[in-house]
Amino acid sequence: MSRKQVKGEYIETDTGNKVARKAVLVGTQHIMLGGKTVIQAEVMIRGDLARTAQPSSTPSAAPSSNTAVAIGRYCFLSKGCCLRPPGRIYKGFVHSITQSLSPVNPLAPHAATITVVQSFTYLPLRLGDHVFVGEGTVVQAATVGSHVHIGQNVVVGEFAIIKDYVRVLDGTVVPPNMVIPSFSVVAGQPARVVGEVPEGGHEAFELRELYKTIGNNPQPLPV
Amino acid sequence: MASFTPYTYIQCPCHDSTSQSRTADDAPPPTTTLPELSENDDDHAFDPRAHRSTFSLYPLEHLLYCDVCHQIRCPRCVTEELVTIYCPNCLFEVGTSSLKTEGNRLTSDYLHLNKSLTAANRTLTLDAHVAVSNARYVSAPWPSKLSKPPPDPTLLSADSATPIPPGPWVLTCSYCHWNSSEIGVKFDKPQGIFGQLQKLRYGEDQSKHVVSGDTSPTKTDSVPETNKARFAALKSFYGSQTVGANPGAGLSGLGDYGLNSPGALTRIMSIYSGNINGLKPKTKSSVMREADSPNEGFQLSDLDEGAAISQLRRDGWDGTVTGDQAKTQVEEGAQFADQLWPIPYLLRAKRSKRCPVCRHIISKPESKVSNTRWRIRLIANNSIPSISIKPLNPPPGSGLLKPLQPAHFLLTFKNPLFDDVKVTLATPATTPGRFASRVTVLCPEFQIDANPDNDMYLDDVLKDGEKERQRRRGDEGIHQAEAGKIWERGRNWVSIIVEVIPSSLRIEPPPAILVKDGDPEPDLSPLREDEDVLEIPMFVRLEWESEASHDQVGAATSREKDAKEKRELAYWCAIGIGRISQE
Numbered sequence: 073m074s075r076k077q078v079k080g081e082y083i084e085t086d087t088g089n090k091v092a093r094k095a096v097l098v099g100t101q102h103i104m105l106g107g108k109t110v111i112q113a114e115v116m117i118r119g120d121l122a123r124t125a126q127p128s129s130t131p132s133a134a135p136s137s138n139t140a141v142a143i144g145r146y147c148f149l150s151k152g153c154c155l156r157p158p159g160r161i162y163k164g165f166v167h168s169i170t171q172s173l174s175p176v177n178p179l180a181p182h183a184a185t186i187t188v189v190q191s192f193t194y195l196p197l198r199l200g201d202h203v204f205v206g207e208g209t210v211v212q213a214a215t216v217g218s219h220v221h222i223g224q225n226v227v228v229g230e231f232a233i234i235k236d237y238v239r240v241l242d243g244t245v246v247p248p249n250m251v252i253p254s255f256s257v258v259a260g261q262p263a264r265v266v267g268e269v270p271e272g273g274h275e276a277f278e279l280r281e282l283y284k285t286i287g288n289n290p291q292p293l294p295v
Numbered sequence: 296m297a298s299f300t301p302y303t304y305i306q307c308p309c310h311d312s313t314s315q316s317r318t319a320d321d322a323p324p325p326t327t328t329l330p331e332l333s334e335n336d337d338d339h340a341f342d343p344r345a346h347r348s349t350f351s352l353y354p355l356e357h358l359l360y361c362d363v364c365h366q367i368r369c370p371r372c373v374t375e376e377l378v379t380i381y382c383p384n385c386l387f388e389v390g391t392s393s394l395k396t397e398g399n400r401l402t403s404d405y406l407h408l409n410k411s412l413t414a415a416n417r418t419l420t421l422d423a424h425v426a427v428s429n430a431r432y433v434s435a436p437w438p439s440k441l442s443k444p445p446p447d448p449t450l451l452s453a454d455s456a457t458p459i460p461p462g463p464w465v466l467t468c469s470y471c472h473w474n475s476s477e478i479g480v481k482f483d484k485p486q487g488i489f490g491q492l493q494k495l496r497y498g499e500d501q502s503k504h505v506v507s508g509d510t511s512p513t514k515t516d517s518v519p520e521t522n523k524a525r526f527a528a529l530k531s532f533y534g535s536q537t538v539g540a541n542p543g544a545g546l547s548g549l550g551d552y553g554l555n556s557p558g559a560l561t562r563i564m565s566i567y568s569g570n571i572n573g574l575k576p577k578t579k580s581s582v583m584r585e586a587d588s589p590n591e592g593f594q595l596s597d598l599d600e601g602a603a604i605s606q607l608r609r610d611g612w613d614g615t616v617t618g619d620q621a622k623t624q625v626e627e628g629a630q631f632a633d634q635l636w637p638i639p640y641l642l643r644a645k646r647s648k649r650c651p652v653c654r655h656i657i658s659k660p661e662s663k664v665s666n667t668r669w670r671i672r673l674i675a676n677n678s679i680p681s682i683s684i685k686p687l688n689p690p691p692g693s694g695l696l697k698p699l700q701p702a703h704f705l706l707t708f709k710n711p712l713f714d715d716v717k718v719t720l721a722t723p724a725t726t727p728g729r730f731a732s733r734v735t736v737l738c739p740e741f742q743i744d745a746n747p748d749n750d751m752y753l754d755d756v757l758k759d760g761e762k763e764r765q766r767r768r769g770d771e772g773i774h775q776a777e778a779g780k781i782w783e784r785g786r787n788w789v790s791i792i793v794e795v796i797p798s799s800l801r802i803e804p805p806p807a808i809l810v811k812d813g814d815p816e817p818d819l820s821p822l823r824e825d826e827d828v829l830e831i832p833m834f835v836r837l838e839w840e841s842e843a844s845h846d847q848v849g850a851a852t853s854r855e856k857d858a859k860e861k862r863e864l865a866y867w868c869a870i871g872i873g874r875i876s877q878e
């Protein structure tokens with residue numbers, strides 16, 4: 073957009089996002105940035121892995137809603153991390169027939185009349201505000217809440233749900249489908265809750281100041 | 296050596312009060328127990344390496360601050376109260392009534408399509424059996440109760456609309472792909488997992504094994520077979536014994552209120568004084584007997600461990616449970632890996648915290664599980680300055696401190712209060728312990744300006760002005776490591792310099808001339824863990840004037856309304872500077 077500084081390391085957008093020129097954003101039309109987000113070099117965001125299964129019975133679904141990766145405000149994606157929407161084989165039943173099922177004997181019509189629809193689809197990956205993702209970390213979660221710190225070399229498995237104010241320590245492997253409640257500190261392979269975020273530790277998740285230290289005109293961290 | 300991050304730990308004043316109360320009411324005289332500790336208490340020097348110090352030192356974020364007592368409070372001295380109890384996996388809120396009857400693990404799982412359990416220390420998720428159908432993914436990752444809006448209603452509607460596919464269902468681990476069919480655990484339906492598990496383990500007649508409630512005594516004809524059921528049987532047996540012995544003094548009444556209530560104490564006293572000392576006249580019928588039959592919960596200890604030993608020989612180390620597994624499976628009493636059994640999640644709680652002295656609530660979260668806000672959160676970060684440490688000239692290479700070479704560190708104090716604060720620091724000349732490093736605080740007394748209002752816009756504007764001021768000050772050449780002068784000053788922060796001369800870590804007897812008769816034998820044992828860390832005990836004293844607090848307004852009516860009140864706070868902290876190189 074703005075070509076004021078042609079050779080800056082970062083592209084700074086109108087909404088304040090700072091995206092490194094060396095970051096790899098695939099399928100940008102499916103990536104939503106909330107603003108003031110830092111994306112460092114060698115970060116990969118797989119927006120191309122958008123939802124593929126679009127059943128015919130969805131007239132209400134607007135085309136713009138097909139977001140693969142949604143990122144909130146003041147997120148910080150460190151060098152070499154990867155955001156990848158989770159995917160799964162999905163087995164459904166055709167809608168109209170399903171509803172005509174007799175509740176008395178669900179097994180009998182099951183085999184006879186239901187048409188099985190089976191396909192593979194990706195589902196969106198959503199990050200809240202003030203989410204820090206460390207170097208070399210891979211995130212395939214369904215949802216990451218706000219004020220979440222994910223350390224370096226962490227793997228967050230598919231469809232994991234990380235709630236607000238969670239700290240994932242370096243090297244953790246969060247297994248698929250795990251739910252991490254708010255104010256947890258998790259570590260280990262597989263991840264377990266190893267501690268609780270203390271009351272005085274909430275402000276440390278704030279990433280506004282860190283945001284200012286990055287970009288073409290970086291400011292030093294205040295004391 | 297591992298990398299080192301400088302740290303500041305602050306000592307909670309509860310450390311002091313416990314040591315005082317101990318010498319006052321407890322029997323052991325201080326001289327016989329830990330002589331060096333009591334000496335330290337007397338002249339108020341503080342050794343962060345002393346064994347007892349470990350339990351009173353906390354990072355600033357872990358500390359709370361009671362604004363009535365004007366004192367620091369730590370996790371060890373606050374009183375906690377339960378606000379909400381919930382399942383950490385599905386975030387389902389558990390009522391206190393069901394907690395009383397069902398214990399601290401989630402058993403009522405009828406609401407969850409996707410019930411998770413821990414087995415063999417693994418996190419398990421319930422899934423339809425893979426072989427039966429491709430219905431593997433039918434169960435949504437979002438438990439139905441959570442009411443998390445699914446990203447696409449049409450995609451997931453099948454979950455709610457389709458009939459639950461036929462089983463069997465198994466518990467699977469999404470980390471290592473273990474599933475419970477390996478231990479023969481399969482379910483007919485994906486609901487009531489806890490009940491189905493009980494049935495699988497103990498068969499149809501669960502009265503022998505499962506404690507249904509807290510009050511109902513186990514049937515006299517059934518023989519309990521699990522520890523839990525045996526405990527319940529014992530409890531009800533002794534409850535009936537004490538009721539018979541002394542009506543109204545039954546132990547059964549203890550269960551609900553614990554042993555803390557004064558009523559419980561008098562009841563216990565009456566049981567013992569009435570039956571053991573025989574001081575009170577008593578009737579024959581009041582003689583208590585011990586449990587002696589299996590249905591009363593009595594069990595002869597099996598001293599023949601032959602089976603366990605032979606299993607140990609056969610399966611070896613790998614066949615036994617790990618320490619972690621044994622700890623999480625206490626109730627199952629598993630010794631060998633094949634005795635492990637899926638257990639429900641331990642519930643978690645949101646807690647509020649009270650000041651131990653004035654009983655005011657100093658921390659209280661919102662009660663809903665999904666709400667991460669706090670009603671009250673009096674944290675120490677808002678009341679006492681933070682201390683950050685960095686080397687003045689970052690040492691090249693390893694980052695280790697060179698023995699016997701002076702090094703300078705910048706300590707930055709940041710004031711969170713809206714009043715100017717006067718800070719006075721004190722450190723011992725040498726650090727305690729075997730390796731005494733010299734410490735000099737170049738400027739032990741200084742003033743920090745008040746924290747300006749937290750307006751973001753104002754913040755940015757002022758920051759520019761501040762930079763201007765700093766530049767001007769820089770011209771004056773303030774950056775000099777000079778005694779009595781601060782290094783740098785910001786809007787609400789001050790940096791000072793601490794000079795350390797690290798001790799040598801060489802372990803050798805002191806020179807013979809310096810050894811006097813009667814000196815203790817020098818400790819020549821090898822370097823212990825973290826003994827190479829240079830840690831400075833520092834006494835911090837804060838003085839400031841603030842608006843009179845509300846509860847003292849009545850007393851201050853005679854004076855002007857905006858009378859300022861003098862405040863003072865002093866505490867010890869331990870400042871970890873770095874590791875000393877072993878050369």
Ligand SMILES: [Zn+2]
Binds near residue numbers: 308367369370
């Ligand atoms: Zn305390």
Ligand SMILES: [Zn+2]
Binds near residue numbers: 384387
């Ligand atoms: Zn649950």
Ligand SMILES: [Zn+2]
Binds near residue numbers: 418469470473
């Ligand atoms: Zn596993």
Ligand SMILES: [Zn+2]
Binds near residue numbers: 361363365652
């Ligand atoms: Zn108090």
